[in-house]
Structure formats: structure tokens, C-alpha cells
Amino acid sequence: MTAAAGVLELLVERGETLAVAESLTGGLVAAELTSVPGASKSFRGSVTAYATPLKQDVLGVDGVLLAERGAVDPEVARQMAAGVRRVLGADWGVATTGVAGPEPQDGRAVGTVYVAVAGPGGVENMAELRLNGERADIRRESVRSVLELLSAELGKHARAQDTEQNGGN
Numbered sequence: 001m002t003a004a005a006g007v008l009e010l011l012v013e014r015g016e017t018l019a020v021a022e023s024l025t026g027g028l029v030a031a032e033l034t035s036v037p038g039a040s041k042s043f044r045g046s047v048t049a050y051a052t053p054l055k056q057d058v059l060g061v062d063g064v065l066l067a068e069r070g071a072v073d074p075e076v077a078r079q080m081a082a083g084v085r086r087v088l089g090a091d092w093g094v095a096t097t098g099v100a101g102p103e104p105q106d107g108r109a110v111g112t113v114y115v116a117v118a119g120p121g122g123v124e125n126m127a128e129l130r131l132n133g134e135r136a137d138i139r140r141e142s143v144r145s146v147l148e149l150l151s152a153e154l155g156k157h158a159r160a161q162d163t164e165q166n167g168g169n
Contacts, residue, residue: 004039007150017091018092020045022095023095027046061076117149
């Protein structure tokens with residue numbers, strides 16, 4: 001089972017939905033998710049905010065933050081995930097932002113990537129990646145990493161729900 005299939009299966013079991021905000025991956029996360037039959041049961045949609053102004057205008061990322069730090073920043077990733085969750089009305093939001101190359105961006109080296117998850121009850125997580133390889137390798141690994149981060153959060157959240165349902169035991 002692929003990471004995308006596993007995430008979608010968990011979301012369907014829980015009756016929850018997912019939205020995606022992408023920058024450097026340019027729609028690859030959404031493509032990976034929608035390649036799974038039945039994805040529409042939990043996948044709401046995506047925003048490919050490749051141009052920095054779209055991160056602010058569409059996803060609600062703080063304009064001062066973008067001006068001061070640029071688009072390749074952990075807080076930008078966090079705000080993108082929360083923003084897409086809000087804008088598309090999903091239970092969970094994930095985001096990718098970073099530098100796939102060939103040139104550095106915003107003072108960040110090629111291979112610097114941030115992936116983030118925002119979920120119900122204030123759940124948030126972010127990972128900083130330092131990836132090597134060609135542009136396509138960096139983008140592909142970013143997709144895998146954001147899906148793994150979401151899968152881990154869904155797993156943690158499910159264990160907490162199970163504990164509550166079983167009287168804390």
C-alpha cells in the first residue's frame with residue numbers, strides 16, 4: 001500500500017477530510033492522493049500556491065512574515081497548512097514549501113524543504129528536510145515526507161481517541 005493510500009484509508013475510517021497546500025511540489029501531493037481509487041471520499045482539494053503572493057492572498061499566510069523571511073520558512077509551512085485547512089473546509093491540512101533548485105531561494109540552499117500538518121483540536125506539526133539530489137528527487141521526497149508526517153499525526157491522534165473511548169486504559 002502506498003503512503004497516499006494508507007493516509008486516505010485512515011481518513012475514510014475516521015470520517016475526516018484532507019486539503020493540500022503546495023509550493024515546490026507543484027501539485028504532486030494532490031496527484032499522488034488522487035491516483036488512489038476512492039480518494040474523493042476524503043480528499044477535498046488543493047491549492048498550488050507556487051507564487052509567493054498567493055501564499056498570502058489565498059492561504060492567509062502573514063505578509064510581514066513572507067516579506068521578512070521569504071516563502072521557504074517553517075512558520076510559512078505551518079500557516080499554509082492551517083490556511084488550506086480553513087479555506088477548503090477540511091479536517092486536516094498539509095503543506096510543502098522549499099527549494100527544489102536549481103538555484104537557492106530566499107537565502108535557503110537547494111534541498112531545504114519544510115512540510116507541515118494542521119489538524120483538529122489545534123494539532124500541528126512541521127518537519128525541516130535537507131534533501132539531496134536533482135530537482136525531481138527533491139520534489140518526490142517532499143511528497144513522501146509530507147504524507148509520512150500526516151500519517152504519523154493520524155496515528156497519534158487515533159491512539160489518543162482509542163484511549164479515550166476505552167476509559168483511559
